[in-house]
Amino acid sequence: KAGVTQTPRYLIKTRGQQVTLSCSPISGHRSVSWYQQTPGQGLQFLFEYFSETQRNKGNFPGRFSGRQFSNSRSEMNVSTLELGDSALYLCASSEQFNTEAFFGQGTRLTVV
Amino acid sequence: AQSVTQLDSQVPVFEEAPVELRCNYSSSVSVYLFWYVQYPNQGLQLLLKYLSGSTLVESINGFEAEFNKSQTSFHLRKPSVHISDTAEYFCAVRPYNNNDMRFGAGTRLTVKP
Numbered sequence: 001k002a003g004v005t006q007t008p009r010y011l012i013k014t015r016g017q018q019v020t021l022s023c024s025p026i027s028g029h030r031s032v033s034w035y036q037q038t039p040g041q042g043l044q045f046l047f048e049y050f051s052e053t054q055r056n057k058g059n060f061p062g063r064f065s066g067r068q069f070s071n072s073r074s075e076m077n078v079s080t081l082e083l084g085d086s087a088l089y090l091c092a093s094s095e096q097f098n099t100e101a102f103f104g105q106g107t108r109l110t111v112v
Numbered sequence: 113a114q115s116v117t118q119l120d121s122q123v124p125v126f127e128e129a130p131v132e133l134r135c136n137y138s139s140s141v142s143v144y145l146f147w148y149v150q151y152p153n154q155g156l157q158l159l160l161k162y163l164s165g166s167t168l169v170e171s172i173n174g175f176e177a178e179f180n181k182s183q184t185s186f187h188l189r190k191p192s193v194h195i196s197d198t199a200e201y202f203c204a205v206r207p208y209n210n211n212d213m214r215f216g217a218g219t220r221l222t223v224k225p
């Protein structure tokens with residue numbers, strides 16, 4: 001089985017721009033979660049999608065949004081980028097509640 | 113809401129020495145417990161998990177962790193570390209009824225020759 005695939009791996013954007021990150025979960029996994037990892041704040045939960053519906057949401061501003069498609073692929077969008085949005089964005093997929101989450105290699109976003 | 117505290121941000125040890133990485137959590141609901149490992153420029157890989165049953169869980173590469181409900185701890189141990197164990201280790205908790213996984217700040221394990 002292929003693992004969780006995140007694209008692109010690296011991205012450089014300018015302040016004020018918007019960005020879309022993509023995540024393809026493991027085949028059969030319907031839950032996709034997104035995390036932001038920074039040296040200062042560590043790993044923070046952004047949101048989780050299950051069957052195209054946002055099921056849980058972390059404490060991030062509305063500039064951070066996401067969606068999930070019928071094939072369980074998910075995208076995350078950040079609008080009006082700020083320097084502080086520079087981070088490693090990790091996507092994780094899982095089958096259901098009581099199983100572990102499998103992580104992709106992440107997208108490293110740099111905002112300049 | 114749940115939270116995780118990893119008591120050591122950095123743990124340097126010599127090769128073949130034992131190591132313990134400490135993790136305490138708090139939660140108002142029942143949770144599952146996990147340890148993940150992250151190598152540079154990589155995502156997180158599951159090391160081991162506690163879902164139910166025996167409170168001592170083991171990984172295939174010699175790590176083990178013990179769930180202690182009374183002390184709300186899930187410390188990670190290895191009796192003899194290798195250079196290749198050098199990485200960042202994250203403890204995480206997740207409620208039974210949703211996928212809102214919360215991570216500790218991480219412990220950087222550095223194994224020296």
